[in-house]
Amino acid sequence: MITYDHRNQSIHIAYTFDELLHASQAGDPFNLWAAFGASTEDQIKYRHEHAHFVSYNATGLAEFHAVFLDYRLFLLAMATKHLISKRGAVFPLLLEEAQDIEAKTIRRAISQVLSQEAFLFGYGSSKSIADLFAWEIQQEALEILSTPLLNLNPNVLRYRSVVRQILFTTSPAIVHLADGGSIYLGDANSRLRLSSRAVMEGYAVTIEVVSEHIKHVRTSLDVQRAQPKRLPGALDRAAIDFFLDLLPDREIAPESFANGNAGADVYWAASLMMFAALQVPVLEDLSGLTIVMGSLKQLSPAHRLASIARGIEKGQIDHPLATYNQRENAEAVLDWLNRCHEYIGDPWSIKFYQYTQEMVVTHGIGMDALKRSSHALSKLARASFLDQPYHVVSEAGILTQISPRYIRTADNRLVSRLSSDEREAFVLYVFDTAVHIFEAILDAESWSTSWEKAALYGPEERKSAILIACKRYCDAEISEMRFANGFS
Numbered sequence: 001m002i003t004y005d006h007r008n009q010s011i012h013i014a015y016t017f018d019e020l021l022h023a024s025q026a027g028d029p030f031n032l033w034a035a036f037g038a039s040t041e042d043q044i045k046y047r048h049e050h051a052h053f054v055s056y057n058a059t060g061l062a063e064f065h066a067v068f069l070d071y072r073l074f075l076l077a078m079a080t081k082h083l084i085s086k087r088g089a090v091f092p093l094l095l096e097e098a099q100d101i102e103a104k105t106i107r108r109a110i111s112q113v114l115s116q117e118a119f120l121f122g123y124g125s126s127k128s129i130a131d132l133f134a135w136e137i138q139q140e141a142l143e144i145l146s147t148p149l150l151n152l153n154p155n156v157l158r159y160r161s162v163v164r165q166i167l168f169t170t171s172p173a174i175v176h177l178a179d180g181g182s183i184y185l186g187d188a189n190s191r192l193r194l195s196s197r198a199v200m201e202g203y204a205v206t207i208e209v210v211s212e213h214i215k216h217v218r219t220s221l222d223v224q225r226a227q228p229k230r231l232p233g234a235l236d237r238a239a240i241d242f243f244l245d246l247l248p249d250r251e252i253a254p255e256s257f258a259n260g261n262a263g264a265d266v267y268w269a270a271s272l273m274m275f276a277a278l279q280v281p282v283l284e285d286l287s288g289l290t291i292v293m294g295s296l297k298q299l300s301p302a303h304r305l306a307s308i309a310r311g312i313e314k315g316q317i318d319h320p321l322a323t324y325n326q327r328e329n330a331e332a333v334l335d336w337l338n339r340c341h342e343y344i345g346d347p348w349s350i351k352f353y354q355y356t357q358e359m360v361v362t363h364g365i366g367m368d369a370l371k372r373s374s375h376a377l378s379k380l381a382r383a384s385f386l387d388q389p390y391h392v393v394s395e396a397g398i399l400t401q402i403s404p405r406y407i408r409t410a411d412n413r414l415v416s417r418l419s420s421d422e423r424e425a426f427v428l429y430v431f432d433t434a435v436h437i438f439e440a441i442l443d444a445e446s447w448s449t450s451w452e453k454a455a456l457y458g459p460e461e462r463k464s465a466i467l468i469a470c471k472r473y474c475d476a477e478i479s480e481m482r483f484a485n486g487f488s
């Protein structure tokens, strides 16, 4: 099993640390390419996971998501600090039965941010836009945790401005409708939600099929797939279904798409269209200031995909199939993207890429920047898109050497390009996963799922992660830490 998890920015592999070192060339554990040399099946699955990594980091999505993640981290850290000072460091701080007004208000605020994230980056939400983005819910929680300057914290300001932007750029006519922000496929009886997650999955599946059937990736031992590629479940393949419905003069069943029988031009077109939908107009500069443009129509990958489809149907945008013969011509690909973005009211995304490239060229992005912020990686990934759109669209830029920040091995070792010192790598990893660490220690309801997201196991590893995270994010002195009964 190989999986990329953007929540902890790691690629998880089925090899132990020793196996990884042994298998990779010249002892470079990051040469996963070589490490998977034995099995073609592993190589192909790695391409799928790598595509998830790239579609998140080379599009603006990582920077957009950070607005919500950084705010949620701040809220969780402030709530943790507040509760430790009142009740002592006994984790989790809120037990399942906690029903007091304070617990309810904090939980409600956190769950609202989680719904926003699901709506914009995951499987969607059936709440109305007004409920999803109501600021008052956050305001109540911040008042409970109040120190006078809390509302002026940069993460709070940035987040507040973005949720207000989304609310006030949504038509008042639909803002109170339950499910008003969702897009559905099919008739009233078989309604299937087209979510942002489905667009990401559509891209990753296409990259995987291309590497198997078009690029014919093989390894020395050439151990093939044991069974044919299984189609993802209905929710995950909604974007592929949506794309296939749009093909002129060709009937291609989803199974046949997954089995490599759709034709190279169709895969190119699918990949290009999904990627265009993922390129949200968001840019974080090198000091952490974020610019977010547009409304849901430009900011949600699901909405973008639906608008692009409408433009193609109306003949306002060429079908992406038309770019196939020019696919290796960067200018032609960027021209199509520009047309497409402009049609959906986004004249910004491509400019943001150009500025990202300039940042990379002017400032260079070295190890220091990568250690300081995970978005430095996103700058490199975005610059590489502008250099080589063909490679990013058709094979997720596999040759660009941009890889996730961490590798987690089967025996739970942490390997990072950021530092060869395992302790330092661990500290950086804790910073990167702090939102899940706080989520776990704050609330019994999310204890096990959040430790799972952070991929930190065992009481000693957890205690050490808690101390590092509390020191950095909430300035909380913990002289004695305990886990409540039944939690460890």
Ligand SMILES: [Zn+2]
Pocket (backbone or CB within 6 Å): 048, 052, 201, 204
């Ligand atoms: Zn996937």
